[in-house]
Each structure stands twice: as C-alpha cells, then as structure tokens.
Amino acid sequence: MENSFIQLNDLPDEILLTILKKLPNTDVLYSLIGVNKRLDTIVKDSIFTRYLTLMTPCNDLSRITEPILNRFCVEILSEIRHKILWLNLELSSMDRILLSTNYPNLLGLALHKLIPEKASELFTGKIFSLILLNNESYFIRTFKNQLSSIVIDIDINECPKSTSSIKDINIFIFTQIFKMFKNLQYFKFNPFDDSHYDRLTFRESRPNILSSTLLVLRVVVDFYEDCLYLLDGRFNQLNTIYVTICSSKVPTLPVVNNKKKLPNLKCFSLTHSSKIISYIDGFPQLNQFHCHIYSYPYSLTHYNYITNNFRGGLFKHVCKISLVDERPFEHEFFLQIAKSFPFVRELRIHNREPQNNDKQQCSIIEYPHLTKLVLTQSHCHENYLEQFLNSSKMYLSNNIYLIVDYDSLQRVTDNFTSDTTRMNCAKIKYLNLDIQPELSLDLIKDYFPCAELC
Template sequence: MIHISKRCQESTSIKDINIFIYTQIFTRFKNLKNLNFNPTSASQYDQLIFSPSPPRIFSSTLLQLRVVVETYEDCLYLLDGRFHRLNTFYVTICSSDGLALPLINNEKKLPNLQCFTLILKSVLLAYNNFLIPLLHRMLNLEELSLCFINHNTPIIDGNDLKMNIMNYMTKLKKFKFNIHSVIPFNNQINLPSNEHIQHTFKNFANKNQIISSIDCFPKANEFHCHIYSYPYIWTDYDNITNNFRGGLFKSVLKLSLVDERPFEHEFFLRIAKSFPCVKELHVHNRESQKNDNQQWSIIEYSYLTQLDLVKTHENYVQQFLNNTKVSLLHNIYLRVDYNTLQRVTENFTSDTTRMNCSKIKYLILYNQPEFCSPNLKDYFAHAEIW
C-alpha cells in the first residue's frame, strides 16, 4: 500500500501526488513487469505530467505500460529508453499543448516494442513532427491502434497511411484506427469525394473493413474526413452527422452529434440502434427540425445517463424531453440553456415534458437568470439544480 497523508493531499498538487505514486511504484516493486496507471480515464486526477523536472525512473523488467499523460513531451519521456524491454505501450494524451517539441530523443529505435496504442483526447497538431517520427522508431511493431483528430494538415487517407506508416512496419499484423481530418473549407472545389477516399484503401493490407465519410460545414468553414477500421473498438465516437453510415458500435459509451443540417426523429432512432450502450450524449445543432410527422416511434436509450443539449436548437430539447418521442432513464444528468428549457416546458408547466423532466437528477443550467421561475424547482422535483 502506498500511503498519502491527508496533509500531503491538502498541500500538494494533483500532479505531484500522481508523480509521487508513480515513483513509489517503481521504487517498491523492483521486478515490475506490468503497470496499469489509470488507462481508461482522461481526467486531471489520472494524468501524469513529468515536466519540467521528470523523475529519474528506469526499469529493466517492465514489459507492459498503460498510462494517461498530459502532453506529447510526457509520452516521449516514457519512450526515451528508460524502459528498454517494453513491448506493449498504451498511452492516452490529453492535451495538444507543447507544440515546440522538447529536446527529447524522438529518433532512438524501439526494437522491442510490439504493440502500441495511442489515443489523443485533444486535437493532434503535430502529425508530421511528432507522431510519424515516433512510429518510425517502432521497427518491429506487430499491433498498432491510433485514435485522433487531425487539424490543418492534408487529409489523412489510405495513401497517407501506407506511405508514412505501413511501409515502415514490415512486421505489422494488426492496424486499427479512428482518424478524423479537419481542414478549412474555403469553398474549395477540389475536395475529395468519399469514393476517392475509399479508393485510397484499395489493396490496403488490413483485414478489417475500412469505413469513410466526408462532411462539409460551410458556416464553420470546415471540411471533415473520417476514416476508421470496423469493427469499431473505441469508447468515443465524435462528430456524427446526418451522413452517418450505420453499423453496430457496442463499444461506444460517449457520442457527439454535430451538423449544420437538422437532425430528424428518424436520425435519433438510427443512433439509438447503432449505439445501444451509449451513456453520454452531446448534441450540437442550431438548425430547426423540418419533419413534424406525428407517427413517430418512441426512442429508448437504455444506458443514457448524461445528456448535453446546450448548443442546440430548442427542437432537440423538445425531442429528448417529450416522453412521446424519447423514453429516458431515471437519474439523468442534463446540461441545457435555461431560456430554451423554459420555452420548451412552457415555463415549467407542460405535461408533455413533465415525465422525462421528473427523471432528471442533476440539472446544469446555462445562462441562468438571477431569479428563476418559481415553477422550476417543483417541475424538477428530484433534481439538484446548478
């Protein structure tokens, strides 16, 4: 047991506590072979931040490491040769800060590394000067998994993956990826079609099916290209639009839906069927719904507990709070704009939305006035309101 006193917790930053625990693990377990340091979380409580004075930790026994770090620099620190027998490395990087990459060797080969997984929670802004050089160090890699959103570099497609990654990994047996490229739209006329993107995967040496989709967002001045291997293995699926191609995604727990075209009821029905285990849903759409068909079926999200409707048209607040359209679980955590919520619920009196509102346990209100409607607390009788 590694003991941290209450006084230490009060006087020390989370960063220092995590580094202390990390250091103590290697100090006390001299023959450590497998370290799992909170790999499935990306909160600040689980991140390792090594700069500016990283600890001098080395191990000649460590074979597998799963870790969440803050920056590219922290990732490179762990691969600078201090764990020279490491054969499996799972890393989640939470921030894209630190673009002036540090003076850490990103050239020394990693001949023992056989399995590498990288998940980037923020936007990747260093594809060519961080990720590609890092992968080129892994000469004997057999399994590779990549998940990131890439901004402002040329679109990553099958040709890019073959030229920059696969051609350097002659022993690669499994390659799973989820890559979202975002470039300025600028009314360009030479943007690739989805058929073109699919063609770049012709003769692609991968046993998995490759899915691709493209989306234009003129208002946001963005062009998106999404490529991923299927079956999908990741827990997050971001930026789903009306162009969503369907499929079954049992691993996904967190979703974000984004478009400049309206989401109709049928779209949400497809989402519920394709993502049966989703727990957290974010909807970003300012366009009003067009289809007012009254013959809709009730949608059930069997595991949904967190719902973010802050950046949406009021139609989507109505969509989820109307119990004739969506059946919610109890204990829902809801984020929503106060004024939108007040309109949709007819100043917190509507019977149509009352049932689902009674299932809200935590209500986070944005743009909340100093004095709220007196009906609010009674309408959300079971909710803690912020």
C-alpha cells in the same frame, strides 16, 4: 477443292490490327517483326511498341522465355527504341534490357520482383557499376531527368527476416526515388502484400522527402499516421493519392497541427487490409470537410462528430457520442443512433438548424443507459431539447444529468407547465442551468421534483 486457308499477310490492315491487338505486345513483336516490310510497319506501330512487359516465367504478366528475351535484347529493342514509352521489367534481366540500347522517349519504368538488398544497390548506383561517371551509374545518369513514372514491387519471398531491416530498406528506397528522379509525376510503391511483413512506415524515421512535381501516388503503408505524413504538404502538387493501410493496430493518433493545404488534391482513396469504414462530411458554412476513418468492429469508447451521413452499425463499446451537423437531425436519425449505440451514457448535440418534420405519430425512442445530456443553446437548437423531453418521442431513464440553457428550457416546457415534457423532466436528477432565476425557482423545483440544481 480450293484452299480456304487465308494467310495472315493476306488479311486487310484493319482486320489484322483487330486480331493482333488481342495478343500480348511482346508476342506480336517477337513473331512478326522482320517477316516482311508490311508486317514490320504494322507491328512497329505505337499500339504494340509503347508499352512492353519483358518478364521471365513464373509471372502472370507475360510468357517471356530466355530465347525470346535474348532476341529482344539483341535485335528487336534497338529497332523500336524511339517508340518505347513504358517498360515492365524485373531486376534479374533489367541490366541486359536497359544496356541493350538507349531509350530516348522512355517515360515509365516498372520494376517487379525486386530483391530488397539488390534494390538498395540499384538506387545507390552499385548496379551497372562498370559504367560510372561522377559517382553516378548508367541507370541513374540516363534516367534521372527522363522518367516521370515509376513502379516499385518488391519480392516478398526474398525479404530479410529482420523486420527492422525491412523498414530501413523500404524507407531508403522510397527516399532515394525522390532524390534521384527530379521530374517524377507518378509513383507506385508496393513493397509487400503479405501480412507477416512490415510495410512502409515513418513512425521511427521521418526522412525529409519533398517533391514539387509528383501528381499521383499509390503506396502501401503500415499505420494511419504514415498516411498523414504523406499529406503534410511535402507533395504540394499532388492531385491523386491511393493509400492502403495494413496494420490492424489502432495506435493513439498524434495531434495533427498541419495547416498546409493541398489545393490540387482531387482524389483520395483509402483502403485497409481489414474491414474499415470511411466517409466524408461537408460543412459548407465552415468551408470544411471532416473525414471519418475507423476499423470495424469499433473498439473505442467514444465516437465524436456524428452527422446525418452516419452509416450505421453496432458500437457496443461506445459510451460517449457527439452529434454535429449543419443539416437538421430528424426523429429517424435519433432512432438510428439509439440502435447503433445501445450503451451510450453521454450525448452532446451541436446543431443549430431546426427540425423539418414535426410528425404527430412517431415511434418512441429509448436510450436506456443515458445519464448525461448536453443541449446548450449556444450549440443546439431548442427543437432537440423538445425531442428529448417530449415523452411522446423519447423515453428517458432515471438519473439524467441535463445541461441546458434556462431560456430554452422555459420555452420548451411552456414555462414549466407542459404535460408532454413533464414525465421526462421528472426523471432528471441533476439540472445544470446557465442562470439561477429566483422568480422561477419554485416552478422549476415543482416541475423537476427529483432534480438537484447545479
């Protein structure tokens, strides 16, 4: 019987490449390099050499053992050094790998399982200290102008117990990266992924970090204001940023006076370790965008600048809201607001766009705890005054304090004669008008029998 076994070397290049591409690059190189000239040519292709992960066991990224690592350092790396563009390393074997040969085309370096103190030594030049020149280590001297992409991943199992030490180490490493690598374009800094440890934060120390080359930043920070620090213009060429915020605390946010622009920013991704809701509102007439970011459940007592993009939810603690948009608020929107804010007491509207849908049949909306309503003409189209005073659309509670313009009120109530608005107007306790017209005073008092003019 003819032997049906086909040796690997007998396969066509296309089939062989298809098979090998499904294997880790390090396995391909270790197993086939040096076997014969044909396989050497195939496995030294950039497909298998440009991106290497050289990690010891207990790591999900690879299955590198000590004998394999040793052969790479002694033989393999020197043969493919010109083709290596990216290395995934860990601190324990990093010196062996980087000193085994030179890497003239290395652009990216990922350092995993870093021990905090050792990481500090690495970025002060104490590691590789046997090869110092002008107070620079081999690592710094060789790669400071060469690397454009860096990933830092610190081992949480080796972190100091003192949280202050962790904060200091994080800030030091983050700062040193930008001081050392002048052509950095991509930086991922992921110090800890365990909720018991502090992340990168600039609340107590704000180092003077600047970069005119950084394009992509991925970082884990402690607080929302740390994110603002990174977006204050210090990375003026930034086009992509991924931020993960870990703290469940909601501190009082500082007033942000930063007016520096990031004209190249195209992607902004925000993630929170707990449930967070975010959305962006566009205001074309103002040429502005507003970003809403809040944790949920929501614990604050106010919620401002609600637009048609509002995603709903239940906000039991909120008692003051403002509704703002350049697009009209329709009846269904006010129904959603009533459901989401059942205990709202004060409501303001800033919208000068008239409503589109004048539905004859619609459900009656109730704001049972509402006591203050601000609908001034300078900020609000009179459609919204009609929305709240028309008893076929809205049921108002007693003791309402209404702030409104006289002219709008006169038109909406048909000169204080309309029956559709009379019922709700009778519930107004305080009426604040922009003017006090003497000729209409009796009409106003008759139409608002319980109201005290303010």
